[in-house]
Amino acid sequence: MGILAAILPSVTLLLAAGGEEGGGVHVSDGGALAQWAWLIVVVPLVVPFLIVFFGKRLPFGGWELAVGTLAFIGLYGTALLLQNAANPIATEFTVEVARIGSYAIEWGWVVDGLSIMMYFLVGVVGFLVFVYAKGYMEGDIRFTWFFASFTLFAGGMLVLVSSPNLIQLIVGWELVGLASYLLIGHYWEDHANVDAANKAFMTNKVADAGLFIGAIIMALSVGSFSFHDALAVVAEGDAGSRLAVFGFWAGLALFVGAMGKSAQFPLHVWLPDAMAGPTPVSALMHAATMVTAGVYLLGRLFPFYLDHAGIFAGGVRPIIMVIGGITLFFMGLLAFVQNDIKKVLAYSTVSQLGYMVAAMGAGAYTAGLFHLFTHAFFKALLFLGAGSVIHAVHSNDMSDMGGLRTYMPKTFWTFVVGTLALIGLFPFAGFWSKDEIIASLYAAGQDGSGAAWFVFALAVGGSFVTAFYMGRAVFLTFFGEYKGHAHPHESPTTMTAPLVGLAVMAAVGGFLNAPGIATPFTEWLAARRFPMGDHHAEAVNWGLAGLVTLVLLVAVFLAYRIFAPDAETQADRDRFEIPVLYPILRRLYYLDDLYLDGVVRPIMGPVARLVLWVDMVVVDGIVNGAGVLARALSRAVRGVDARVVDGFYDGLAATTGGGGSVLRLFFTGKVQQYAALGFAGVVVLAVVFVVF
């Protein structure tokens, strides 16, 4: 904090001028509230240390510090959101922390519509999850450590979303990766959990290499790591600029980074395994916030990717759209065959992230980010609901559940609300956000993009998939007869209250951006320092909405027919096991097998051993061979008298006491002979050098 105090007076204020830079939207500098927003970044970075050192002595084991921090972030985020709604804010503050050559390395915080939305999400959803987590984690042997790591995550996430440049974004990006590693591996006594943590960290590390390279190409093209500087170049639109020329590669590499964090095919494999972490972690990090970092990055750089002339990263956009499309449909299919309720939700998260990414690829800025927003609420709700169920029946397996609607009504009803929001039934939140994405893909297709039609078809199909697997999960969990062995009971109020809070948002949150009714969300997000560019304005296509609603109702009905009647459940499930498809889905398209047997095991096994063999036998063999040769040579020059030197070492040996005998043993003259040889060589070499 001392450093901070010292540099704060030198904070450079970069205030948006409004008008011109704000892209038509009048923007303000946000005043003191924006100026002090660094507090919500710094506090969650300091508090984890307080929790580690003092948490155990506090009445609630450090939880009070953690939840207080999240409450603070939530309130601050809400205040910013309200101010932004009244008077759009777009500003940023930076402090230079280092300079490498011509590159300033800056720490700072952006306060604009996009970052405010993320502050609000992290704070509000985070607060509810932290409240819930107290009950869920009660009695855990590492209760205090859990909340320290979890708060550190919030800090890392805020570093990420507040970043005005790529370096700070990377710092936040890796901090949340660290928190993810620690929390997935929270129960590290079991190797399976640590394997999951390692898988998450390493898969993300592969993607991060892309992020690093993208950041470097971008910086080398722009001359700075700042988003602002890059987007200023984009706004000029000069096709001859470095960024225009190298933009494709920068954009592609950065997207690889986004694919890791946001679990896009084929780098999604870590997210389902990440469910090994405690359920509140799955809810907040691996559903609501952390995994949206990739989507956030695409949003932050949206004008860079949008370019219609195909310069900058415009050429990457179809790739983004198709990757999103593949992810949303095919990863959603995997949820069909999962029996672990958290895995169903995990594949659902991957699929929904696919929707967001596809939207960004289609140029649908607001729709993609609105889905990020609504998804955070209803998916956190579903995870916490699943956690409540797991807490009650002591199992993740849906075959140990069934009939729970009578045992735990609050959990049931909120879970149903979350499900309806997720599958996108009118008028729940997901209806609006998902329909806007589908409408945007449709519009992009009409503009002549064949890829958009393909992804549009996948997105409509994805609605069926989503409704089917969620229907299956609800019917298996809450309907029919209870099949488990524990005695299920409703969870305590500290756990159900957050469910109700999230359910409210899942139910009515869609009206924040209901085209034709009210679209405040669009205006919030429009507050940024550079115009978004010429992208499709969101609209509800009621014809499409009707089609999608029909599709999802059919899917729910099918799920009901297959999974709801408890009698002959097993026989019905067997009938559901479609011959060819089912095994492929059970094996997760063989992707995990491919990575493990095709990449990880060869590298960690044969390849590494081969390199080691080369090292030991070939490289070192030459050395040892040379040693043998040298020894033979040295016998030939035994004329050198070693007595004097030996005497010195014997004297030294005498003073060292015990070591003496050892000393004498190996100072038997070899060194001196080599030295003599060496100096003879030196003379020759020196002569050679002088002559040249």
Add this chain to the structure above:
Amino acid sequence: MAPLTLLVALPLLGALAVAAVPRRRPEVIFPLAIAVSLPPLAVVLWILASFEPGDPGFQLVESVRWSAELGIGWRLGIDGISLFLVVLTTVLMPLAIAASKSIVEGRKAYMVSMLVLETGLLGVFVALDLVVFFAFFEIVLVPMYLLIGLWGSERRRYAAMKFVLYTAIGSAFLLAGILALGLAAGEAGGALASFDFRDVAALDLSVGAQRWLFVAFALAFAIKVPVFPLHTWLPDAHTEAPTAGSVVLAGVLLKMGTYGLVRFNLTLFPQASVDFAGIMVALGVVGIVYGAAVAIVQPDVKRLVAYSSISHLGFVVLGTFALTVQGIGGGIFLGVSHGLTTGALFLLIGMLYDRRHTRRIDAFGGIASVMPVYAGVFLFMAFASAGLPALSGFVGEFTVLLGSFPSYPAAAIAAGSGVVLAAVYLLWAYERIFTGPVTEPENEALDDLDGRELAILVPLVALVLVLGLYPRPVLDRIEPAVSAVLERIEAETGHVAPAPALELHVGGGEEG
């Protein structure tokens, strides 16, 4: 006042004091050794405070000529290239000595060796006379040889001999090069020889001479770094050396090589540096991937960290020969950071070895439950070593990547795989040592870190954090000296250091 002479002399005086401890008072040796290792640190703090950040030249220069005819003199100076290596040496040395409590047999000779080693290392970094530099360069060899050969593990003799032979071969070339340079400088100045670095630097060497001399110097330094394929002494030396030996070896000794490459090769042989840069970059990248790959399958955790050093120092070599401010400066920063993180990892491994007398990874498992604080510090350092942002390693590695991308995009991308592999070998080792159930009964009652051990580790944790969060004071002092080296290369060779931007000309760069 002659602060640099004082700095170099203090550890030696300390060594004399330790040597003078009467035989009947062995209990004094350990505290005395720690005490005498602290004054150099105080001097360094004073130097740090009085160092002029923006000055690219040598500061605190001392010059006493010993022989006008031979041109040899006691010439010392410090600049941004050497400053933080000196700091690193004086920071690590007291910690390494404090970590040597378990050395009982021959403790006095051990402590004397450590302190002589410190004098040698400090001398290497501040010497401005080539003969004095060479003398210190060789002095370092003796105590290190003793440390490995006397207080090492089972195969210590083989390791010590290998270490000496390798370095002696390199030294032979180095000495030949120095003699040649000195004679040439003498000829230019009307004397028999001159070994003043500034006289030598003023020489106008032919391209042919530069190439020969570059090879001679580079060979000596490449062995020290070590650069693939001259690295095989390192895993043996590390595995066999006592804890403090490994700490100093990895932390500081290897940096003699990277320091030499910048100080001598880049500065004195600019044309040859430009000509050979591609080869050196390639060797650096091979080292990054190769060291990391071999580290994955090491059953001995100390050997694993040793191979990881080869990988990390590959980054330094890559950056150095990228011939950009970011590359060279990032390399120097990474060298300092590597000294802290790898030094800390060796200290940690030593502490575990003191308890269990084994370093085999499969002898452990699940010990995070018996040593939670130890596990936490180890994980912190593992992440720091793997280049986690906000910690010091990231600053160095990322700066090197940034600096090498414009001239060698393919090399930078390949080096990026080293970042991934570092996470693989460190986290996999962490998993096997610390997580899961406790598998061996011997591990059930291991003591967690005690106060002395924490006092050793906490300064390193703090430095890794501070350098990671606020690297500016360090980078600001490194940069002017590095820029000066680059300006010299540009002036001498016409080689324009790649602008910190991608080349736009048609077909330029990989992306063009």
